Amino acid sequence: MDNPSRSWETWGKTDPYFGVLTDPGYRTSVLDDAARRRFFATGEAHIAEVFATIRSFAPDFSPRRALDFGCGVGRLVLPIAARVPEVIGIDVSPSMLEEARRVAAHLPAVSFSQQIPDGPFDLVHSYIVFQHIPEPQGQKIVRQLASRLAPQGIGALQVLYGASLPRWKRLIHWARNHVPGANALVNVATRNAIGRPVMQMNVYSLNRLIRSLHDAGCEVHRMTYTDHGWPGTYIYFRKQPKAAS
Numbered sequence: 001m002d003n004p005s006r007s008w009e010t011w012g013k014t015d016p017y018f019g020v021l022t023d024p025g026y027r028t029s030v031l032d033d034a035a036r037r038r039f040f041a042t043g044e045a046h047i048a049e050v051f052a053t054i055r056s057f058a059p060d061f062s063p064r065r066a067l068d069f070g071c072g073v074g075r076l077v078l079p080i081a082a083r084v085p086e087v088i089g090i091d092v093s094p095s096m097l098e099e100a101r102r103v104a105a106h107l108p109a110v111s112f113s114q115q116i117p118d119g120p121f122d123l124v125h126s127y128i129v130f131q132h133i134p135e136p137q138g139q140k141i142v143r144q145l146a147s148r149l150a151p152q153g154i155g156a157l158q159v160l161y162g163a164s165l166p167r168w169k170r171l172i173h174w175a176r177n178h179v180p181g182a183n184a185l186v187n188v189a190t191r192n193a194i195g196r197p198v199m200q201m202n203v204y205s206l207n208r209l210i211r212s213l214h215d216a217g218c219e220v221h222r223m224t225y226t227d228h229g230w231p232g233t234y235i236y237f238r239k240q241p242k243a244a245s
Contacts, residue, residue, distance in 0.1 A: 005092045007200070008132070012095030019096070020072040020128075040075060040103075047079035050125065050156055053236060057221045058154060063122030069145060069157075070129025071112065074100035081110050084123065090116055116141075119148030124155045131160045131230065132200050139204070139212055146216035149239035155218065159204040160232040201230055213237050 011019030017026035017039055025035050054061050063084045071077050071089030073096055081087045081104070089104075089112045091097050097112045104110045124145045130138045142157065149155060210220060213235070222236035 008091075008093040009095055012093035012097075012099070016073050016093075016096055016099050020075055040078060043075035044079040044082075046127065047076055047083070050127075050234075051083060053222055053224065053234075054154055054156065057236070058238065061154060063154070065121050065150075066123040066125065067116070067121045067145070067148065069116070069124065069126040069141070070132075071100055072096050074103050074110075074112075076125070076127060077104060077110060077112075078107070080123075080125065081107050085109055087111075088113060088117060090114070116144055116148065120150030120153060121148050122150055122153045124149060124153070125157070127156075127158045127234075128228075130157065130204065131202055131232070134200070134202050135204050135208075138202065139208060142209060143212050143216055146213055146218050146237075146239070149216075149218070151239055151241040153239045155213075155237045155239075156234060157237075158226055158232055158234045159206075159209060160201065160230045161203055161206050162231045163201070163203065163229075203230070206233065209235070217242070 008019065015026075015028050017031055017036070018024075018028070020026075021039065021042065024030070026039055051061075065086045065088075066080050066084040067088050067090065068077050068080055069090045071091050072093075074089055077087055077089040077100065086109045087107075089097070089100055089110070091100070091112070092114060094114065097114065100112050104112075126145070130141075133141065138159070145157070146155060213220060216239075218237040218239050220235060220237045222234075224234045224236075226232040226234060
């Protein structure tokens with residue numbers, strides 16, 4: 001059976017850049033300086049788009065403290081740090097965090113942790129992360145992140161809500177996650193290392209997710225579409241100030 005935490009530590013030890021973006025050019029065996037530059041350039045482009053979306057409904061947004069959940073090797077932490085004075089990256093994999101600390105060593109206001117720290121944060125962000133976390137656990141984490149937002153703080157979290165893959169591919173993916181030995185058989189058939197972990201792809205109930213945000217005192221402002229073979233959405237939300245008693 002797949003254990004997400006153990007799987008991501010395996011990716012962190014063996015193929016950390018590919019574990020973040022599954023492009024063959026980011027495999028450890030072929031990764032060079034040019035590939036690393038391309039990798040981090042995708043992070044800059046992505047965060048530029050995220051901030052542009054936020055400022056479409058919050059034009060004066062100027063965060064002082066930010067959290068990136070599921071930061072991996074720091075692909076999105078670096079461009080967030082170019083816009084926010086203090087940034088904390090969170091990841092379950094110690095090996096991912098070791099590489100992230102190396103690439104961000106020149107940024108003293110950036111830190112990393114395996115645990116979600118206390119708030120408040122003006123921005124909490126996560127991209128292509130919750131899909132690798134089973135929904136019950138992920139919903140709890142969403143509530144944690146929302147609780148760390150400062151009043152008027154903004155969250156930008158991406159989740160999957162469906163799958164557009166053929167049924168047979170979805171069945172194979174399910175089996176690799178739930179049937180003992182299935183992942184090893186697929187690895188042998190595809191000429192990969194027998195112990196190569198599967199990347200879980202989990203879908204979320206948007207009704208439950210939005211209810212969790214509402215219960216945490218947040219208002220949804222934007223939802224944008226994402227699709228990597230699995231339809232998803234970026235949810236942009238804002239923590240509302242408590243009403244005066």
